[in-house]
Amino acid sequence: MAPAAVRLREAVALAGHFPLLAGVSFEIDEGEVALVRGPNGAGKTSLLRLCCGLLALRSGEGTVLGHDLSKDRRGVRRHVGLLGHQSLLYEELTVEENLRFALRASGSPADRAPAAVLRLGLTGRLGSTPVGRLSAGQRRRTALAVLLARDPGLWLLDEPHAGLDQEGRELLDELVAEARARGRTVLMCSHEHDRAAALSDRVIWMVGGRIVKEPVGVA
Amino acid sequence: MAPAAVRLREAVALAGHFPLLAGVSFEIDEGEVALVRGPNGAGKTSLLRLCCGLLALRSGEGTVLGHDLSKDRRGVRRHVGLLGHQSLLYEELTVEENLRFALRASGSPADRAPAAVLRLGLTGRLGSTPVGRLSAGQRRRTALAVLLARDPGLWLLDEPHAGLDQEGRELLDELVAEARARGRTVLMCSHEHDRAAALSDRVIWMVGGRIVKEPVGVA
Amino acid sequence: MPSLRSRLVTLVGWLALVGVIATVWLGLFVTPDAVGFPDGLVRLLYVHPPMAWVAFVAYGMAFLSSLLYLWPRTRDMRFDRLAGASAEVGVVFTGLTLVTGSLWGRPTWGVWWTWDPLLTTTALLFVLYLGYLALRRVPGDPEAVAGRSAIAALIAFVDVPVVYFSVSWWRSLHQAPTVDFTGRHLYVHGSMAWTMLLGFVSFTLAYAWMTARRYRLASLAVQQEDEGLAHAIAERRAEGRVLV
Amino acid sequence: MLRDAALVAGKDLRIELRSRVALNQVVPFAAAVVLLFGLALGPDRSVLAPAAAGLFWIAVLLSALLATQRSFAVESADGARDGLRLSGLDPAGIFLGKVGAVVAELLVLEVLLAFGVAVLYGAHLAGALVLLGSCLAASIGLGAVGIVYGAVASGLRVRETLLPLLILPVAAPVLLGATKAWDEALRGTPSHALGWLSLLAVFAVVYVAIGVVAFGPLLEDA
Amino acid sequence: MLRDAALVAGKDLRIELRSRVALNQVVPFAAAVVLLFGLALGPDRSVLAPAAAGLFWIAVLLSALLATQRSFAVESADGARDGLRLSGLDPAGIFLGKVGAVVAELLVLEVLLAFGVAVLYGAHLAGALVLLGSCLAASIGLGAVGIVYGAVASGLRVRETLLPLLILPVAAPVLLGATKAWDEALRGTPSHALGWLSLLAVFAVVYVAIGVVAFGPLLEDA
């Protein structure tokens, strides 16, 4: 049996006294593309942050790519890539410099950068523009280029379509499909269900910080 | 003839030496819902920022609801509402406090707040939660509640669907339709063309900081 | 063919040069030594006060042109450039005042520096306008930069008289501390007076020349940008085509 | 305008009351400045005693810097300028409101900080009036300068470093005047302080006036 | 670890070289601090002359504060902690790299600032070595403390006010030691400074060690 890429058991995570995640259990196999859906405030972002080791597990268990979420968060982070609401780039550095730094920091081969930049249409003027001067979608594309170049084992995509234009959306779909073909696991949440569902092997429904079998309300 | 709500003539706006808008001319009538489309970096956000007086007109002319964009930016701002990438709320204040402050600041009647809060589903615990602790979609809903309660003459919506869940999207569509029925003008840009186009009277295509007749490339 | 204005600037430049040379020559070789000053150090009298004076003139000019920029009827980017150029020259002359003052202080007071209020506030002025120049250098929309710089120049200049008043006040309260500006009670006469006057005039001319040159440079840069703008707009408008 | 000012001041003070930043962080910071800098300048009493007023006012000045930074940090972070501009509030009102809130915070700080100093030196009642008066005038001056420059620097990526550089030299006259006034008051010659007090008052008036007039263009200009 | 440190330091210094914040803003700020203190403490030479070293180090301390704030402001603003945690870099490497960059900036600042002081007081060569040594040790100590607390405060909404409060008291021994060492060196008795110098060295080593060990848990803990 292939090991599960992500396995959570009764995972609870708090912000102050508020339970962001109120006991979540599920498994995703390696190479699977899973979509998390649910209404605003369901805990989707929290779930992704837990899976990349940015949020602490308060109780319950969890492993990501074989690394324990309570004991080895650094190990988790090394093999996971997050495309979140914030792009986490250096505003003063150019697109290319950001990419180079991210690759060197994560120990990935630097020669993957040009291909990623090309793929996301960040060549020419854009490549040497400081990220602080990019438009929302261009910034998103840069973050995506970093993810693509790093190509981690688990891709966490938090509303990845937001901000991307038509071409960008199609590109994203291609990238996810290719990642899946390369054996990467993808955990994504999105409110653009048609597009996202078409990409996914499976849908996980959330509401109120936990997982439900069926969609509740008009999620 | 009804006066145009927004009228631009060869509008140019710069960021440093870079032309964000490279000569834009169009008119929107009062009560019209116009959708701006175009690829990432086309200048859509810049156009909306120009129309609410956050970006200076470098050359060309522009009026918004009868106020001149070069001479009377304060007048413009008083009658315009922006739902942008950033929510411009006070993170330390609760949803209700934010709403109350925004209404008093803009001189709108304070009694519109409860209805707006109710409409956007921000009652109960959420209403008294500091905005800094909200999820992305809840924050977006709060910004939308402020806009709804203020109900300005011109609504500027920058990718309004992003972050909203299924129910929120439908709600947004309703709100735009109602605003139109009340005679408000709406200028919106969005990459979710199906949904947005259904709402709109007209589509304006942009690319490279200017307006084009036809969609260019895979916008 | 150089324009009338540029020829005028060149003329001012030459006059300033000749004036400064003459001041130095008169100061070094013609004017008498004064009692109470170790070997000929009084001769700094002909450069140091004019430099301080020019610094004030420069800041005053930056203030005036900032005011003109902020006043809606006279708003013009040229005033912004003038303010920047003048403040820059002012900083140079404040620096020179500090240096010549220190050079003077070493033999007269025995130290390079002392915390006399006048000296301290002069140095503060130096830093104050360094801050102003730093603010000007923060990139942004030219009009936004001009607006915020103009307001900073207003506030900075309001500081100048306040500081100088408070300094004289301080003195009257405390009596002059350990330090005494011997030079202030100096009896200036004859050739010394003329030389001093010449010093003031020629350093002021030098200021005018430097500011004009700096202003011209800034204008050229803007002109270049404006010419670049048409190109930049054309390039931006062509973006779509490239994308297809 | 005054209505807007009250609205803004109310909002800022409400945030402050909720987060207690001024009380829990700025006051201890000021105390640390007094103690530490006293230490660095020599434990020698002969050095410190005449410098007490100076130290006090330096601590206030640095705290005013923090209070100003905080005042703009509570506006919606990176969008501070945009938020204020779109609020529809009168710029002069925003200015006065923000200055009011900062002055209120500074006064609380000064009372707490001064308590120690005043007790140590046993100031007379007449002295106390001068102390209070100079606190008020100096706080208004510092607050006004701070908020104007805060708006200048807000939205810039380099605001953390630019703001201190801008504020510090301009605040010199306030520092000078307030120190001198306190010196006189603590030394038991409050009548000598009147000149300095009026300097502080002039300063406060001038900067508030500049702020009221300039805040509009400052926010307007893109 | 060292590779990561070099990477981070290189990145920080590259941003600094591009924006020139340290040179254009922090250096004049330090000068303003010195002058303001001079003003506040009065023109009385007997107060100021022995306090010269203290003044210098206070200015350095406050500048170190700014440099630290800047060091985290250039990380992706609100997401600074998240960005560093997800980068995959060794925390100890991040720590050493950021300290390295701040120390480099501080050393430049100190050389510029000290130039005046050294000339003014005509220090001897032996003195100069002590001056240099204490600069190096103190900068490392200040940088290490600053970066540790910078990470603590990063991502918090109250970082503008919290960071100064945290750093100031902890930096006290550094301030004291460096002031004493400079005092002795300027007074022409550099041999007396050796004790203080070793105190500074101990602090630098201890703080760096704490940082290397603690930076991991600091970043880890959500």
Ligand code: HEM
């Ligand atoms: C670093 C040290 C010094 C600085 C920063 C400095 C600064 C200034 C400034 C700003 C002024 C113009 C003040 C005014 O017009 O009210 C001035 C004037 C003058 N300074 Fe200095 N000074 C320094 C050292 C000295 C020394 C050592 C002497 C002579 C012993 C001296 C003699 C004078 C004289 C004679 C004037 C013109 C008198 C007047 O116009 O009132 N200065 N200096």
Ligand SMILES: Nc1ncnc2c1ncn2[C@@H]1O[C@H](COP(=O)(O)OP(=O)(O)OP(=O)(O)O)[C@@H](O)[C@H]1O
């Ligand atoms: N610091 C906090 N304190 C209290 N509650 C919080 C805090 N942070 C988040 N929450 C709450 O946790 C819930 C889950 O947030 P989360 O961001 O995970 O939702 P989400 O599913 O991503 O929603 P969205 O679709 O809007 O992005 C929300 O109801 C939010 O209000």
Ligand SMILES: Nc1ncnc2c1ncn2[C@@H]1O[C@H](COP(=O)(O)OP(=O)(O)OP(=O)(O)O)[C@@H](O)[C@H]1O
């Ligand atoms: N400060 C700046 N300096 C230089 N170029 C800038 C600056 N700010 C924005 N730009 C450029 O201006 C262009 C237009 O940006 P804008 O945000 O208006 O695009 P947009 O149409 O909203 O794109 P998106 O769909 O990605 O949100 C982009 O190409 C961007 O790189």
Ligand SMILES: [Mg+2]
């Ligand atoms: Mg979310």
Ligand SMILES: [Mg+2]
């Ligand atoms: Mg946009």
